[in-house]
Amino acid sequence: xxxxxxxxxxxxxxxxxxxxxxxxxxxxxxxxxxxxxxxxxxxxxxxxxxxxxxxxxxxxxxxxxxxxxxxxxxxxxxxxxxxxxxxxxxxxxxxxxxxxxxxxxxxxxxxxxxxxxxxxxxxxxxxxxxxxxxxxxxxxxxxxxxxxxxxxxxxxxxxxxxxxxxxxxxxxxxxxxxxxxxxxxxxxxxxxxxxxxxxxxxxxxxxxxx
Amino acid sequence: xxxxxxxxxxxxxxxxxxxxxxxxxxxxxxxxxxxxxxxxxxxxxxxxxxxxxxxxxxxxxxxxxxxxxxxxxxxxxxxxxxxxxxxxxxxxxxxxxxxxxxxxxxxxxxxxxxxxxxxxxxxxxxxxxxxxxxxxxxxxxxxxxxxxxxxxxxxxxxxxxxxxxxxxxxxxxxxxxxxxxxxxxxxxxxxxxxxxxxxxxxxxxxxxxxxxxxxxxxxxxxxxxxxxxxxxxxxxxxxxxxxxxxxxxxxxxxxxxxxxxxxxxxxxxxxxxxxxxxxxxxxxxxxxxxxxxxxxxxxxxxxxxxxxxxxxxxxxxxxxxxxxxxxxxxxxxxxxxxxxxxxxxxxxxxxxxxxxxxxxxxxxxxxxxxxxxxxxxxxxxxxxxxxxxxxxxxxxxxxxxxxxxxxxxxxxxxxxx
Numbered sequence: 001x002x003x004x005x006x007x008x009x010x011x012x013x014x015x016x017x018x019x020x021x022x023x024x025x026x027x028x029x030x031x032x033x034x035x036x037x038x039x040x041x042x043x044x045x046x047x048x049x050x051x052x053x054x055x056x057x058x059x060x061x062x063x064x065x066x067x068x069x070x071x072x073x074x075x076x077x078x079x080x081x082x083x084x085x086x087x088x089x090x091x092x093x094x095x096x097x098x099x100x101x102x103x104x105x106x107x108x109x110x111x112x113x114x115x116x117x118x119x120x121x122x123x124x125x126x127x128x129x130x131x132x133x134x135x136x137x138x139x140x141x142x143x144x145x146x147x148x149x150x151x152x153x154x155x156x157x158x159x160x161x162x163x164x165x166x167x168x169x170x171x172x173x174x175x176x177x178x179x180x181x182x183x184x185x186x187x188x189x190x191x192x193x194x195x196x197x198x199x200x201x202x203x204x205x206x207x208x209x210x
Numbered sequence: 211x212x213x214x215x216x217x218x219x220x221x222x223x224x225x226x227x228x229x230x231x232x233x234x235x236x237x238x239x240x241x242x243x244x245x246x247x248x249x250x251x252x253x254x255x256x257x258x259x260x261x262x263x264x265x266x267x268x269x270x271x272x273x274x275x276x277x278x279x280x281x282x283x284x285x286x287x288x289x290x291x292x293x294x295x296x297x298x299x300x301x302x303x304x305x306x307x308x309x310x311x312x313x314x315x316x317x318x319x320x321x322x323x324x325x326x327x328x329x330x331x332x333x334x335x336x337x338x339x340x341x342x343x344x345x346x347x348x349x350x351x352x353x354x355x356x357x358x359x360x361x362x363x364x365x366x367x368x369x370x371x372x373x374x375x376x377x378x379x380x381x382x383x384x385x386x387x388x389x390x391x392x393x394x395x396x397x398x399x400x401x402x403x404x405x406x407x408x409x410x411x412x413x414x415x416x417x418x419x420x421x422x423x424x425x426x427x428x429x430x431x432x433x434x435x436x437x438x439x440x441x442x443x444x445x446x447x448x449x450x451x452x453x454x455x456x457x458x459x460x461x462x463x464x465x466x467x468x469x470x471x472x473x474x475x476x477x478x479x480x481x482x483x484x485x486x487x488x489x490x491x492x493x494x495x496x497x498x499x500x501x502x503x504x505x506x507x508x509x510x511x512x513x514x515x516x517x518x519x520x521x522x523x524x525x526x527x528x529x530x531x532x533x534x535x536x537x538x539x540x541x542x543x544x545x546x547x548x549x550x551x552x553x554x555x556x557x558x559x560x561x562x563x564x565x566x567x568x569x570x571x572x573x574x575x576x577x578x579x580x581x582x583x584x585x586x587x588x589x590x591x592x593x594x595x596x597x598x599x600x601x602x603x604x605x606x607x608x609x610x611x612x613x614x615x616x617x618x619x620x621x622x623x624x625x626x627x
Contacts, residue, residue: 012446055492057442062441096315098305101438112330148569149315177524178603182570197490 002210006035009041010048012058021069031076038069041110045199049109050197059196063108085116087207090129092120093176094153099146102147102176102196106142115140115203126153126160133166141170141202143189146177154179155200156188162188171206173199218415222280226417226598230517230562231539234595238588238624240617241281242418244314244545245288248273257313260293261402267407274297274416277617281419282411285404287480290317292400297417298393300351301436312611316606324348325435327444330451345435352389352408355382420519421474421608424511427459427503429484438485445495452499466512471516478517478542479513481507487524492532496529505536512540519564522548523603530556546602554591555595563591564598567616570610572601577615584619592624599624 005024008017021034021045045062048054054062089110093103100122107119120128133141141161143154154174161167174188175198184192193199213221221236227240228235249259252269258392259266270285296306306317324345333340341364347357355411360373377383390394408418424580425433431452432441443604444452447561486500508518520539523545526533534557545553553563566587571579584599591597600621605613 014446029421036416055489055495057445057491057495058440060442061446096312098311100321119560147316147318148573148603151570151573151607178569178571180568182574186570186574 005037006044008071009038009062009065010044011062012065014061014068016066017065018072021072023077023162025053025072029043031073034069037076038066039112042066046109046112046200047145050200053174056101059105059108076131084114086114087140087203088116088118088136089139089142089203090118090120090136091130091142091144092129093122093144093146093177094126094150095123095125097145097147097176098122098148099176100144103142103144105176105196106144106199109200110203113200115207116121125158129157130160130164130166133161133170139170140206142199143172143174143187144176145174145179149176150176150179151183151186153188154183158188170186171202173202175199180206213415215413215415219621221419222415223417225280227620229598230542230595232562232596235624237626238592238597238599239280239621240624241279241283242277242600242605242613244273244279244283244615246606248285248288250531251276251610251613252323255307255313256295256316256394257307258310260289260296260317261306263292263403267403270407271410272570274411275614279617280414282416283510284418284420285407287420287423292396295393295396295400298352298389298396299347304350314588319433321437321439323437323440323591325431325440327436327440327448330448330455333452334458336361336621337364339348339461349380352386352387352393352568354531355380355386358383378456380414418476420478420480421465422470422479422516423505424463424479424481424518426481426483426486426500427463427507428486428500429482430459430463431455432485436541441485442491445491445499449498456499456503460506464507465496467507467622468514468516473619477515477521479511480519480521482521483523485524486529488528490524493528497532501529508536512537517541520544522546525549527552533557534560536561538607542598544600545597548585551590554593558591558596562596562598563599565602566591566598567601569601569603569605569608572605572616574609577611577614578613580615584616585623588620588624595626 005017005020008020026033027033027117042062045054045059049059091103091107093100107117110117118132118138120132128138129141145154158172161170172191173191174184174187174189175193179192191202194203211334225235225239229239239333246259248269249256252272254265259269266285274282290304293306293308296309297298302320303312304317304319307313307315311318316469319614329344330343340363343356343359346353364370365373404613417591432438436444471477471479486496491500520541521544521547526548530553538560542562542564543557545566550563567583588601
């Protein structure tokens with residue numbers, strides 16, 4: 001039965017997944033076990049995304065199925081079971097830019113891969129990044145931007161992080177529409193990633209290195 | 211003897227048309243996709259570009275005269291609409307400089323679920339009614355009262371005008387109409403400013419790239435109606451309705467492209483591609499939801515004697531073989547992140563290829579970097595014709611010396627022997 005749920009979610013069979021969850025709850029199973037299976041399923045989804053069998057629509061759909069399951073299961077939880085996190089990531093779309101599709105995917109992928117992600121949203125001024133890094137003691141920062149105006153905003157954000165004396169305490173990754181390795185050099189970031197998969201592998205590499 | 215502007219106009223047009231028809235032109239055409247660059251180059255802010263028509267037209271003119279592109283990226287399309295009009299209609303689908311965006315930044319689209327999933331049926335049943343009474347009031351504050359209009363088609367029955375008159379009697383409707391009339395006057399001022407600019411540019415010998423736009427049917431649903439998230443979920447939850455809606459939209463976009471092209475006499479039709487890219491859907495989904503209606507749009511335009519110019523944003527490398535399936539020598543594919551060298555291999559004998567010079571290089575590289583990259587593009591993609599030099603994306607910012615290097619080098623090195 002447990003295997004069924006993992007497979008149903010991973011194969012994006014929404015109705016079947018929800019049916020299994022209802023049945024298991026009705027049979028008196030612990031909600032934490034259902035959530036654990038859901039997480040295993042999301043790991044499969046993440047792997048398939050890495051292997052280019054799944055794409056953004058699949059991620060969004062699996063996220064939607066997961067949200068529905070959580071809605072059913074969460075009220076039955078006695079206490080939130082603490083999940084061990086690999087590390088903390090502060091992420092946001094830089095000042096002047098309001099695009100968030102790519103950033104949301106990266107946030108989602110980091111989250112299901114075990115990171116605590118603080119997503120600041122879009123059009124985030126440098127000082128907000130600095131504040132959040134100070135507040136959360138995050139060791140990884142992701143800057144997103146879709147337009148060429150993001151070049152300057154990223155550079156300024158990284159400058160502000162440096163001025164706040166945090167540059168040595170964080171690893172910085174950048175990505176989005178017109179971003180590439182050229183812009184990594186220009187902005188002074190540690191790495192550029194072309195997609196959410198590379199964001200996850202960078203974060204894992206960096207979190208492991210600590 | 212110097213060429214007259216008329217001769218230059220014809221020469222530039224022929225240069226582009228030769229490239230489109232996969233003939234070898236006299237040299238590689240170069241007419242960069244200037245966007246807010248017009249403003250930054252002339253020293254005005256994007257906000258001034260949107261609000262001060264005289265400054266904007268002067269900026270465009272200065273840029274064109276200084277860089278002498280073979281064709282001019284249409285300054286109307288750059289702004290989408292001028293600021294005063296956007297204010298007057300209270301447009302909610304974009305934010306623009308001075309209105310939700312800093313005065314120094316470009317207008318940007320506001321993602322949203324502008325049509326709800328349960329509204330597909332209403333849209334499919336009577337799209338015009340849906341647009342007037344549901345969609346427009348949602349995206350234009352000024353049209354909010356249109357929600358209260360009676361169903362449009364009941365006016366056909368009996369003394370149907372009575373329904374309309376009754377609706378117009380409401381005070382909020384009267385003020386909406388009044389506000390629309392004001393916007394119409396402003397639109398007139400904008401149009402006449404822009405058409406004098408276009409006439410001036412033509413008199414100086416510079417044609418416009420395009421004056422007509424047609425959107426990809428899938429993107430119409432995904433960008434403007436359901437939003438990215440909505441349309442992606444629809445591919446799983448309600449694929450049949452999505453396909454029906456896409457089918458419904460196809461004749462609308464075809465009509466809009468043909469209409470503008472015929473009115474202006476400019477055969478090139480700009481088609482931006484958004485959500486069919488690598489990563490944004492699987493190849494299977496591309497074949498099901500994106501390409502078939504896009505292909506019919508392309509062919510519909512070609513059948514009308516027009517030249518589709520696809521602006522292929524993001525990466526479509528794995529779709530190139532599929533996208534090859536259109537008539538030969540009739541269209542331009544302008545690539546952003548697609549492997550353009552592979553595109554030349556796959557499409558080079560069928561479709562004119564455009565783009566390839568990374569915007570990042572224009573912004574942060576040296577003139578020598580730019581020249582080296584242009585040389586590679588001209589040598590490989592330009593080989594045997596069928597290539598138009600351009601940046602990979604819209605140009606908002608660029609170092610001047612780099613922009614100049616791109617233009618000068620292409621005009622010199624791009625000459626076919």
